Amino acid sequence: MYRIVTKKELNPTVTQMEIEAPLVANKAKPGQFIILRVDENGERIPLTIAGADKNNGTVKIIFQIVGSTTEKLNHKNEGEFIQDFLGPLGVATHTDGIKRVCIVGGGVGCAIAMPIAHEFHKLGADVTSIVGFRNKDLVILEDEFKACSTTMHLMTDDGSYGRHGNVCVPLNEMLESGEKFDMIITIGPLIMMKFVVEAARPYNVPVTVSMNPIMIDGTGMCGGCRLTLNQDGKKVTKFACVDGPDFNGYEVDFDEAMSRGRMYVDFERHAYEETCNLFRNA
Amino acid sequence: MAIIPKKHEMPNQAPEVRAHNFDEVALGYTEETAIAEANRCINCKNKPCVGGCPVNIRIPEFIAKVKVGDFEGAYQIITFSSSLPAVCGRVCPQETQCECNCTLGNKFEPVAIGRLERFVADWHNKNVKEAAEKPDDNGHKVAIVGSGPSGLTCAGDLAKKGYDVTVFEALHTAGGVLVYGIPEFRLPKAIVAKEVDTLKELGVKVETNVVIGKTLTIDELFEMGYEAVFVGSGAGLPNFMGIPGESLKGVYSANEFLTRSNLMKSYLEAPETPIMKGGKVAVVGGGNVAMDAARTALRLGAEKVYIVYRRSMDELPARKEEVEHAEEEGIDFKLLCNPVEILGYENPDDNRDPRNGFVTGMKCIRMELGEPDEKGRRRPVPVENSDFVLDVDTVIMSIGTSPNPLIKSTTEGLEVNRWGGIVVNEDGLTSREGVYAGGDAVTGAATVISAMGAGKVAANAIDEYLSNK
Numbered sequence: 034m035y036r037i038v039t040k041k042e043l044n045p046t047v048t049q050m051e052i053e054a055p056l057v058a059n060k061a062k063p064g065q066f067i068i069l070r071v072d073e074n075g076e077r078i079p080l081t082i083a084g085a086d087k088n089n090g091t092v093k094i095i096f097q098i099v100g101s102t103t104e105k106l107n108h109k110n111e112g113e114f115i116q117d118f119l120g121p122l123g124v125a126t127h128t129d130g131i132k133r134v135c136i137v138g139g140g141v142g143c144a145i146a147m148p149i150a151h152e153f154h155k156l157g158a159d160v161t162s163i164v165g166f167r168n169k170d171l172v173i174l175e176d177e178f179k180a181c182s183t184t185m186h187l188m189t190d191d192g193s194y195g196r197h198g199n200v201c202v203p204l205n206e207m208l209e210s211g212e213k214f215d216m217i218i219t220i221g222p223l224i225m226m227k228f229v230v231e232a233a234r235p236y237n238v239p240v241t242v243s244m245n246p247i248m249i250d251g252t253g254m255c256g257g258c259r260l261t262l263n264q265d266g267k268k269v270t271k272f273a274c275v276d277g278p279d280f281n282g283y284e285v286d287f288d289e290a291m292s293r294g295r296m297y298v299d300f301e302r303h304a305y306e307e308t309c310n311l312f313r314n315a
Numbered sequence: 316m317a318i319i320p321k322k323h324e325m326p327n328q329a330p331e332v333r334a335h336n337f338d339e340v341a342l343g344y345t346e347e348t349a350i351a352e353a354n355r356c357i358n359c360k361n362k363p364c365v366g367g368c369p370v371n372i373r374i375p376e377f378i379a380k381v382k383v384g385d386f387e388g389a390y391q392i393i394t395f396s397s398s399l400p401a402v403c404g405r406v407c408p409q410e411t412q413c414e415c416n417c418t419l420g421n422k423f424e425p426v427a428i429g430r431l432e433r434f435v436a437d438w439h440n441k442n443v444k445e446a447a448e449k450p451d452d453n454g455h456k457v458a459i460v461g462s463g464p465s466g467l468t469c470a471g472d473l474a475k476k477g478y479d480v481t482v483f484e485a486l487h488t489a490g491g492v493l494v495y496g497i498p499e500f501r502l503p504k505a506i507v508a509k510e511v512d513t514l515k516e517l518g519v520k521v522e523t524n525v526v527i528g529k530t531l532t533i534d535e536l537f538e539m540g541y542e543a544v545f546v547g548s549g550a551g552l553p554n555f556m557g558i559p560g561e562s563l564k565g566v567y568s569a570n571e572f573l574t575r576s577n578l579m580k581s582y583l584e585a586p587e588t589p590i591m592k593g594g595k596v597a598v599v600g601g602g603n604v605a606m607d608a609a610r611t612a613l614r615l616g617a618e619k620v621y622i623v624y625r626r627s628m629d630e631l632p633a634r635k636e637e638v639e640h641a642e643e644e645g646i647d648f649k650l651l652c653n654p655v656e657i658l659g660y661e662n663p664d665d666n667r668d669p670r671n672g673f674v675t676g677m678k679c680i681r682m683e684l685g686e687p688d689e690k691g692r693r694r695p696v697p698v699e700n701s702d703f704v705l706d707v708d709t710v711i712m713s714i715g716t717s718p719n720p721l722i723k724s725t726t727e728g729l730e731v732n733r734w735g736g737i738v739v740n741e742d743g744l745t746s747r748e749g750v751y752a753g754g755d756a757v758t759g760a761a762t763v764i765s766a767m768g769a770g771k772v773a774a775n776a777i778d779e780y781l782s783n784k
Contacts, residue, residue: 249571292564
């Protein structure tokens with residue numbers, strides 16, 4: 034059992050928790066993820082690590098309440114326990130040789146982008162960050178991004194805060210004006226990452242995308258997280274849990290990943306409603 | 316006394332009943348039947364059955380105890396050699412190991428050794444309540460990576476010798492393939508849990524949610540004071556055929572399908588982990604895992620389940636008993652048949668149609684058997700223009716696995732072969748001092764009992780290594 038040390042609401046749909054898991058905290062690197070189960074018989078879900086404190090032995094997770102499992106997790110309070118917490122899994126984000134980086138985060142993906150931006154800042158790289166949200170109420174981690182970015186662009190889809198528009202707007206402007214990046218790293222909804230790749234393509238800037246497919250074991254056993262890469266005209270199957278979660282954005286078949294992500298959409302909607310009813314009646 | 320020529324029948328749930336539930340298929344011998352079957356053993360001099368057992372259970376000795384109704388005595392003899400008797404009695408391929416060597420088998424059916432082993436283990440688990448005795452600690456710490464059959468066997472054997480053993484398991488439940496892979500109707504999870512509890516009584520510690528190669532490395536285990544490490548991390552990533560359509564929704568690896576149903580309990584009435592059930596299912600492959608997947612799909616409510624295998628019934632690698640059970644339950648065997656493409660739904664007018672991307676069928680080609688390959692198995696060759704579409708909405712690929720990369724990529728100096736399997740000598744020793752390995756991580760997909768045999772060999776080698784250190 035793993036204790037919830039702190040819990041904080043970042044916005045009405047996004048919660049941050051610090052979980053006591055010293056072995057995971059000791060190893061966690063930006064870009065890696067954990068798998069958790071809220072309770073016995075619960076589902077295993079992957080969540081990217083949003084930070085770790087080696088001294089306190091805690092791992093920070095930030096999650097959006099999108100379904101039954103995250104709803105249940107959000108009902109847990111400080112001092113309570115979650116059943117299982119495994120990690121750190123996946124390969125950490127590569128930072129070698131990158132001096133100028135553009136980090137593009139969307140929605141709750143910003144929670145994952147933030148520790149990566151922070152890591153580059155710590156390593157002395159020049160960090161440009163672009164963070165996008167649907168509206169003002171959903172903005173998270175603004176101060177944290179400011180603290181580790183040389184330049185920061187905050188976008189909202191409806192213009193209620195920051196600049197009006199999606200994350201590709203400032204990215205396009207910068208690339209057009211001749212700004213050079215060694216790497217663009219993007220984390221967020223698949224459709225956003227797909228457009229970031231398309232924006233970068235004409236300028237030949239390398240793009241790393243962080244994939245978050247459906248997983249079960251997360252350790253390279255079940256194959257549920259597979260995705261297709263197009264490498265030199267050949268289709269190659271890779272597994273996000275052990276080969277990723279970071280991939281070369283130009284190689285990822287996003288359409289397939291989006292389709293696979295919707296495999297259980299009916300089941301998930303139903304389960305979410307059941308869980309909500311359960312909590313409402315309790 | 317004349318010898319009864321045939322084994323005593325194992326009572327089973329009727330096929331039409333068991334095809335709709337997850338309860339165990341085989342019901343087990345009664346005491347009377349067990350004694351009667353034990354009396355078929357002629358206690359021959361050279362005991363060829365023992366040599367056929369990968370863990371060398373003293374078979375005639377335990378059977379002699381059953382003959383006289385001393386079932387606990389029989390259990391003690393079995394557990395001297397095997398740490399998982401209730402498991403082996405259920406999933407071992409006895410027909411190719413102990414029973415095929417039985418002297419009685421020259422003239423009649425061999426003694427039903429597997430059924431007797433199962434009976435003895437179940438009798439003990441039901442009737443003997445006192446905990447196993449914890450041996451005196453010899454002061455040496457050993458780490459075991461993975462709690463599947465090889466790891467549990469190695470742990471049990473070392474614990475019995477007084478070692479301080481810790482098993483590290485990546486998943487949330489101990490048992491490895493015994494819990495995520497083999498279905499409830501063939502190996503009830505309560506039985507695995509009971510065997511693990513027995514090991515805990517012997518002093519074995521089990522740490523779940525620790526993935527070696529990530530949470531801790533093998534080098535760190537040595538820094539933590541472990542003097543030897545056994546790697547039994549099991550089979551790895553599932554193989555796919557590389558045909559179009561394998562990423563469509565409704566295509567599973569057998570590992571994923573079985574893990575969802577077994578470990579994550581998707582078969583329960585209100586599961587938290589989803590699985591596609593109902594409809595028409597094709598399982599591609601002919602091994603035991605394919606049979607497990609097909610029979611699981613049936614129990615989840617599929618209206619039709621096919622096994623699609625490119626060779627004929629004679630080459631089918633699954634155990635005969637499993638194939639028979641599957642046939643009785645109504646699994647349809649499409650033999651000499653190979654998939655070439657999985658077809659999916661695509662609405663040309665609406666790319667947001669929720670049905671888009673789901674499997675609608677599997678295109679297959681008929682095969683015929685050609686010349687034997689290097690292993691002597693006749694090679695299947697496609698028959699031109701023989702393709703047809705099998706009407707299915709779920710496809711389960713059960714065509715083997717490739718070793719897991721996590722340990723080799725984080726353990727310097729650990730030699731692997733070109734398939735990624737860990738290289739070991741006859742004692743299970745790897746290229747690293749103090750690091751031993753066995754089971755599927757070494758051999759690629761194989762049986763539970765061969766993994767147990769490897770765990771046993773390594774336990775002896777670790778004991779010798781640490782005793783002389």
